[in-house]
Amino acid sequence: VILETDLRxxxxxxxxxxxxxxxxxxxxxxxxGVEALLRWNHAERGIVSPADFIPILEETGLIHxxxxxxxxxxxxxxxxxxxxxxxxxxSVNLAAAQVENPNLxxxxxxxxxxxxxxxxxxxxxxxxxxxxxxxxxxxxxxxxYKQCGFRIAIDDFGTGYSSLSYLLQFxxxxxxxxxxxxxxxxxxxxxxxxxxxxxxxSFHLGLTTIAEGVELESQRDYLDxxxxxxxxxxxxxxxxVPERLLEFMRAYx
Ligand code: G
Ligand code: G
Ligand code: NA
Ligand code: MN
Numbered sequence: 700v701i702l703e704t705d706l707r708x709x710x711x712x713x714x715x716x717x718x719x720x721x722x723x724x725x726x727x728x729x730x731x732g733v734e735a736l737l738r739w740n741h742a743e744r745g746i747v748s749p750a751d752f753i754p755i756l757e758e759t760g761l762i763h764x765x766x767x768x769x770x771x772x773x774x775x776x777x778x779x780x781x782x783x784x785x786x787x788x789x790s791v792n793l794a795a796a797q798v799e800n801p802n803l804x805x806x807x808x809x810x811x812x813x814x815x816x817x818x819x820x821x822x823x824x825x826x827x828x829x830x831x832x833x834x835x836x837x838x839x840x841x842x843x844y845k846q847c848g849f850r851i852a853i854d855d856f857g858t859g860y861s862s863l864s865y866l867l868q869f870x871x872x873x874x875x876x877x878x879x880x881x882x883x884x885x886x887x888x889x890x891x892x893x894x895x896x897x898x899x900x901s902f903h904l905g906l907t908t909i910a911e912g913v914e915l916e917s918q919r920d921y922l923d924x925x926x927x928x929x930x931x932x933x934x935x936x937x938x939x940v941p942e943r944l945l946e947f948m949r950a951y952x
Contacts, residue, residue: 701752703759705741710765714740717772718938721947722790722909722931725923730948732788732822734931735773736938737765757796766797771810774821776941778814785948790822790852795829799836804843811847818848822873825851827859834865845870852909857897866904874901878912878932885917895925902926 709715719733739747756762770791777789797803811818823844830837830853841851852873853866857880876897883890894910901908910922913932922930936947 701747701755703755703761706752706756706759706761706765709739709741710761710768714742715765715768716740716940717769717776718940719776719944720931720938721936721944722788722929723935724929725919725927730787730935730951731929732790733944734790734824734938735769735776735792737769737792753794757794760796762794762796763800766794767806770807774810774814774816777820778816779941780945781816781820783945785945786820788820788822788850790824792824792826792854793829795832798825798829798840799833801840804840804847807844807849808847819850822850822852824854824875826854827856827861830869831859831861831865834862838865838868841869855911856901857893871904871906873907873909874904875909875911875931876901876927881910881912881918881922881932882914884921885915891921894922898922898925898927 716738717735718738719735721730722732722734723729724731737749737753739749739752741747753762756765773789773791777787780787811821825837825841844851850872851870852875853869853871854875855877856874858877874897876894880890880894880897884894898908907929908927909929909931910927911931913919913922913930913934915934919930919934939947
């Protein structure tokens with residue numbers, strides 16, 4: 700079992716790191732952005748998945764400290780790449796407690812100001828389930844993020860319960876179709892219906908649509924025929940440490 704003290708120590712000992720997964724434009728093949736994903740390099744267990752410890756960070760409230768570290772590290776990395784001529788949109792996942800925190804907006808604004816990152820280069824990913832936990836509070840906070848110029852993505856779309864009336868009110872830029880739907884896409888008409896409907900909805904709302912979890916050429920070919928802007932998944936690349944991401948981008952050009 701993972702304990703609060705383990706996670707506190709991990710933060711102090713700098714055992715957390717970020718990996719970055721490319722997001723590719725279907726029309727141009729260009730890499731438009733990356734999603735930052737948290738990893739923990741544990742002395743005995745090796746690399747631990749965030750699925751195993753994000754819930755504990757949330758329960759213990761450590762998510763605020765770790766979340767601040769994630770945001771700063773991602774912004775620092777985005778600026779570092781910019782200085783090397785690599786202009787990539789940087790997407791960062793926000794946990795429910797972060798979105799509910801009324802002070803997060805001040806931290807975010809100070810962060811991009813300190814690092815001189817154009818705010819529209821930072822995209823904040825919020826899952827549909829997170830957004831719907833306290834939808835009124837989320838709506839207010841998302842509007843503040845938007846006023847400061849940040850992009851907002853709704854993540855894992857289609858797996859939670861969202862009211863479409865909230866979808867209309869949230870100031871979104873991007874809709875990410877959950878990988879569970881992408882997985883089934885080549886398995887018949889009924890499975891395709893959902894991806895088709897979600898991509899149509901997103902397109903007509905004027906959002907950038909990203910399909911997640913694309914692993915196969917056959918899935919990409921199917922998505923290519925829909926109104927989908929970008930794909931993310933093992934077919935393009937796994938989440939990569941910064942040095943590997945640079946190599947990937949160089950090989951790509
Ligand atoms: O990268 P991986 O598939 O192992 O991630 C597992 C889960 O952890 C996913 O649901 C992902 O969204 C979540 N996750 C990964 N990185 C972060 C992060 O930096 N912050 C938050 N809140 N969740 C993350
Ligand atoms: O919940 P969220 O969408 O943020 O989760 C993203 C997670 O999905 C990442 O942690 C990443 O490791 C995982 N992932 C990314 N691409 C693929 C893929 O093509 N297939 C599968 N099975 N998982 C993926
Ligand atoms: Na995400
Ligand atoms: Mn997702």
